[in-house]
Amino acid sequence: MIWSWIPANAGLIWQLTLENAILGLVPPLLGLMISAPLGIACVRWGWLYPPVLSGASVVYAIPSLALFVVLIPYTGLSDATVIIPLTLFSLCVLVPNVVDGLRSVPEPVRQAATAMGFGTMRRLAQVELPVAIPVIMAGLRVATVSSISLASVGQLIGVSSLGYLFIDGLQRDFPTEIFVGIVLVIALALAADIVLVMIRRLLTPWQRGRRDAGAPPFVLTPQMEQNLPEGVA
Amino acid sequence: MITFESVTKRYPGGTVAVDALSLEIPAGEIMVLVGPSGCGKTTSLRMINRLVEPTEGRILLDGRDVQQGNPSVLRRGIGYVIQQTGLFPHRTIEDNIATVPLLNGWGKAKGRRRARELMELVGLDEAMARRYPHQLSGGQQQRVGVARALAADPPVLLMDEPFSAVDPIVRASLQDELIRLQADLHKTVVLVTHDVEEAIKVGDRVAVFRPGGHLAQVDTPERLLGKPADDYVRDFVGFDRGIRRLSFFAAAGLDLSFDAVLPEGTTAAEAVQAAKRAGEPWILVIDAQRRPKGWASAADLESAAEPDRLADARLAGYGHTFRPDSDSLRAALDATVLSRTGRAVGVDEAGHVVGVTSYDRLRAAIQAAEEAADQGQVADPDGPAS
Numbered sequence: 001m002i003w004s005w006i007p008a009n010a011g012l013i014w015q016l017t018l019e020n021a022i023l024g025l026v027p028p029l030l031g032l033m034i035s036a037p038l039g040i041a042c043v044r045w046g047w048l049y050p051p052v053l054s055g056a057s058v059v060y061a062i063p064s065l066a067l068f069v070v071l072i073p074y075t076g077l078s079d080a081t082v083i084i085p086l087t088l089f090s091l092c093v094l095v096p097n098v099v100d101g102l103r104s105v106p107e108p109v110r111q112a113a114t115a116m117g118f119g120t121m122r123r124l125a126q127v128e129l130p131v132a133i134p135v136i137m138a139g140l141r142v143a144t145v146s147s148i149s150l151a152s153v154g155q156l157i158g159v160s161s162l163g164y165l166f167i168d169g170l171q172r173d174f175p176t177e178i179f180v181g182i183v184l185v186i187a188l189a190l191a192a193d194i195v196l197v198m199i200r201r202l203l204t205p206w207q208r209g210r211r212d213a214g215a216p217p218f219v220l221t222p223q224m225e226q227n228l229p230e231g232v233a
Numbered sequence: 234m235i236t237f238e239s240v241t242k243r244y245p246g247g248t249v250a251v252d253a254l255s256l257e258i259p260a261g262e263i264m265v266l267v268g269p270s271g272c273g274k275t276t277s278l279r280m281i282n283r284l285v286e287p288t289e290g291r292i293l294l295d296g297r298d299v300q301q302g303n304p305s306v307l308r309r310g311i312g313y314v315i316q317q318t319g320l321f322p323h324r325t326i327e328d329n330i331a332t333v334p335l336l337n338g339w340g341k342a343k344g345r346r347r348a349r350e351l352m353e354l355v356g357l358d359e360a361m362a363r364r365y366p367h368q369l370s371g372g373q374q375q376r377v378g379v380a381r382a383l384a385a386d387p388p389v390l391l392m393d394e395p396f397s398a399v400d401p402i403v404r405a406s407l408q409d410e411l412i413r414l415q416a417d418l419h420k421t422v423v424l425v426t427h428d429v430e431e432a433i434k435v436g437d438r439v440a441v442f443r444p445g446g447h448l449a450q451v452d453t454p455e456r457l458l459g460k461p462a463d464d465y466v467r468d469f470v471g472f473d474r475g476i477r478r479l480s481f482f483a484a485a486g487l488d489l490s491f492d493a494v495l496p497e498g499t500t501a502a503e504a505v506q507a508a509k510r511a512g513e514p515w516i517l518v519i520d521a522q523r524r525p526k527g528w529a530s531a532a533d534l535e536s537a538a539e540p541d542r543l544a545d546a547r548l549a550g551y552g553h554t555f556r557p558d559s560d561s562l563r564a565a566l567d568a569t570v571l572s573r574t575g576r577a578v579g580v581d582e583a584g585h586v587v588g589v590t591s592y593d594r595l596r597a598a599i600q601a602a603e604e605a606a607d608q609g610q611v612a613d614p615d616g617p618a619s
Binding site: 106108109111112113114115116117118119122127130131133204205206209 | 282284305306307308309311313315316317318319320321322323324325332333336365367368381391
């Protein structure tokens with residue numbers, strides 16, 4: 001390792017980190033904006049959920065590089081070529097989490113809200129979504145971390161990110177550069193995760209002091225229940 | 234007043250939950266809907282605030298069809314309490330309680346002030362205002378649920394198995410609390426339960442449902458116990474209904490004896506004489522303030538070389554006392570059964586002995602009370618409760 005390479009290239013490293021952060025953070029946020037209404041619709045109209053979930057899974061199965069290549073004729077080598085596929089990927093995690101989060105709202109709570117005189121939209125905004133936040137945030141954390149790491153792949157089609165350090169280091173047979181790239185991707189993912197945890201704590205003061213405060217509540221979804229072996233309930 | 238006009242709820246599968254129910258729930262009273270599971274009592278309750286919509290028939294709230302108008306507006310005027318509390322986990326206790334005031338557009342500060350008032354009303358420490366529901370015990374959560382339902386001062390309160398999830402001691406205290414609150418608030422309360430004891434304890438009137446969504450009997454608790462409409466109701470209210478019915482008869486009608494009540498200064502010989510005259514094997518010894526000291530056995534006093542005065546005699550404890558002026562015959566019977574002598578001591582407010590009862594005297598009083606109640610039933614079928 002030649003550590004002196006780092007200060008000598010601080011400007012480049014900082015720029016790449018920033019680019020990677022933007023490419024990694026924008027998709028999960030866009031994904032959340034899409035999956036919130038989509039998930040709400042899936043809960044409202046149950047028949048919608050299986051096809052949406054299958055669609056998201058199929059998209060997720062497409063290799064990221066292939067999607068980038070497909071998009072190049074339309075979006076060129078802009079950030080959008082990376083952001084659009086990563087946004088689609090995030091749906092595979094976020095939609096089920098929005099759905100599970102909304103379904104984790106205890107039925108008596110929903111019923112009480114209705115009986116108190118909340119209309120459908122008000123109940124959603126003031127009761128169901130707030131109660132679903134821990135589960136939704138858990139999904140957002142997974143989507144963000146994976147998006148930050150996937151963003152580096154965009155380098156293969158020339159969209160600048162920390163991936164540059166891997167490719168350049170490989171071509172020049174210079175391990176220090178590869179090492180720095182890996183550490184920074186991990187650090188970026190960790191930093192984003194910590195920020196998200198802090199945001200969740202701010203949004204859910206009511207979870208403080210609960211035994212499961214760190215983790216989202218474990219909720220058996222109907223699907224999970226169906227998959228349980230006989231006799232376990 | 235809430236009126237069910239031949240209301241039927243039929244589900245798409247063909248199941249009939251409620252079948253042509255007609256029922257009048259008078260304003261300011263507690264009406265308990267009781268019955269086994271699947272009898273339609275909860276469905277009936279939920280049709281009042283339109284959580285369930287009837288298939289046929291109408292429900293009138295003070296003469297207005299609940300089907301007309303916006304359900305959310307209707308619901309804000311009807312308090313709702315459920316077994317699982319349904320408290321909002323993400324809101325503090327005060328904000329939970331202030332839910333309906335806030336929905337009605339009160340400011341946050343005014344809503345919270347109202348919440349504090351209600352916390353005091355239902356017996357919750359103000360220190361809990363800023364806590365979250367999961368930090369409270371089951372009984373406290375249920376009190377929050379009641380406070381939340383009362384926050385906007387609705388004239389009607391619906392309660393669905395409100396006390397079924399808490400342990401028996403907490404349940405009893407919550408029931409007492411409801412009775413106490415109702416004495417001040419005079420809400421029209423509809424309470425669903427599967428527990429006959431609860432129905433009889435808290436209800437001004439009780440509607441007994443039978444499976445299939447039919448009404449078996451609607452009556453005051455007293456008359457439900459005294460005159461069950463049929464075998465189903467008789468079985469449902471239980472074989473001990475005769476004893477429970479005694480809770481509705483005042484002990485004031487009890488003929489108390491003072492013949493074998495003697496001050497502690499009485500000599501043993503005099504006491505034995507008095508006991509023989511009264512035909513009583515037990516003498517109640519009282520002190521100078523007429524407070525009970527214990528029971529002396531006339532046989533012991535006569536046979537053994539006993540002390541001169543009752544004050545020095547061996548006494549059996551007088552056990553539980555009862556208050557003829559305020560207790561029921563049930564309390565008198567309990568005190569008698571629990572006493573070693575088969576006799577119970579009646580006292581006044583200050584604890585002074587007013588007389589002694591026995592099984593024979595109780596039996597006569599119970600018969601008289603039952604006859605009077607049954608005749609009252611024939612003469613005045615819509616007479617007041619208890």
